[in-house]
Amino acid sequence: MKKELVGLSKADLQQEMLALGEKPFRAKQLWHWIYNKGKTNFADMTTLAKPFREELDTLYTVSHPKIITEQNSVDGTRKWLMEFADGKQVECVYIPEADRGAVCISTQVGCAQGCKFCHTGTQRMMRNLTAGEIVGQFMSARDSYGEWPTPTDETRYLSNIVVMGMGEPLCNFENLKTALLIAMDGDGLAISKRRITVSTSGVANHIPELADLGVKLAVSLHAPNNEIRDKIMPVNRKFPLEVLIEACKEYQRRCERRQFITMEYVLLKDINDQPKHAEELMKLVDGLEVKFNLIPFHSWEGAPFEASSNNAIHRFSKILESNWFAAPVRRSRGEDIMAACGQLKSAKGTDGTVSRTQRPTNESTEK
Ligand code: SF4
Structure with a gap:
């Protein structure tokens, strides 16, 4: 072979x-x-x-993942179903902004983390992606836009990478690291480390190493205390909040320059969306430089949670913002092609069956 x-x-x-x-x-x-x-x-x-x-x-x-389907949204979002040599598939999304755009890539087929608000977490973990399959998703995205040879940083359309797709990146750390070092290499894909964000559900032991790689960090926090987090994110039993927050502090200490951490927070009705939770949240991140990213929950059939009302979401955001935290509510992208967070579906699930996923898909997705 x-x-x-x-x-x-x-x-x-x-x-x-x-x-x-x-x-x-x-x-x-x-x-x-x-x-x-x-x-x-x-x-x-x-x-x-x-x-x-x-x-x-x-x-x-020399191969790139095969593009099986490609869909374009009226807002410019493009979504692909990509297939690897063994037939396993992941979805990959390009999210354009005014002067740049991010490609959201996956690190595993399926996910073992079992976050209760995420439909991907209900799918069986199949396997880690190789370094080539991870970086290959970005290369296939470039194929789709014909963005070869590597354009200058100013003129390229696909400028950023967000590792927020299927799977927990820090549970496949060595392959992730190899893939990102390839992506950053100036003689090749030349993606600046400042334009790469890795999102974790809270696998704390590898978080400081992301500072050594020089990439940005997003944490799927989603709860202001251990009691709530234990219920919605099983990873919290292994890495409780005090361990996670300490790892984030170590990440910021190791960063070469001032680096904000994005704290993702999906709002779940009556679970974590009350004013007291916002107050608790601000105390939790004391000593860290963070910005929040508030995510309306996209429900799916059989989901154990309901979405918070618009009022509750905006009340939550206002409390944080009146205390000088950036806390925008994420706007959905690519809704018409089902590429918004929680709307992605895999044509072929990790076990080969047709299924729907609540899969993190874009820069502000829930992990
Ligand atoms: S949110 Fe991310 S880490 Fe959690 S189950 Fe879903 S894919 Fe896995």
Whole structure:
């Protein structure tokens, strides 16, 4: 079986070339073709000698996840169903803003975290994605927009990566790290680390390491105390709030420069949406620099919660904002193509069945 080159670190690619008896600069050339030019066919890599291209073709593949379907929203959101070599699928969304746009990518097929407000959490965890499959989602998105070779930072359309799709990124940390280092590399995809955000449900042990990578952090907080969080997010039993908050403090200590943490907060009727919860929340984050992102709950059939009323949501936001916290209520994107948070469905579920998911999808999604 041929070996996949997408997802190998720069050092590993160099090792591969050395093992073939090639000079290290061959790895550099290949890297450029794969990640700057976006080529998947060795025959197109014309700076390499023909016999070498033919040899590569017998040993390796360069592949991007296959785009099965593509849908476009009137607001510019684009959603893809992507498939990996073994037939497993994830959805991927591009969310445009005025001068940039973020591609939301996944790190696992299914999720083991079991957050009670998330339909993905009711789907069986199938497997971790490889580093190549993680970064490959962004590359397929670029294929879709024809954004090759890598444009300058100012002119590109797909400028940001948000790791907020299916799965818990920090439960697949090594592959995530390799994928992000590939995405950041200036000779290839060249996504600035400042334009990458990783969202976690609260797997605290790896949070400080995100500061070492230089990427932004979003935390799916969703509760102001352990009692509520234990009920809606099982991860809290392993990493209770005091451990999570300490990890966030360590993340901010390690960051090179001032870095706000986005605290995601899905509002659930009578569970966590009362004024006393807002007060408690502000005390909880004391000592951290945070901004809140308030998320209206999108219900699904059989969901154990109801959405908070608009009044309750705005009352909650007002309490935080009157205490100098940024606390916008997230607006939905791509509703007409079911790409808004909680509206995504997978054509083929993780177990191969047709199902609906409440899957985090965009920059402000719930994890
Ligand atoms: S919110 Fe995120 S971490 Fe929680 S179950 Fe859903 S996909 Fe998993």
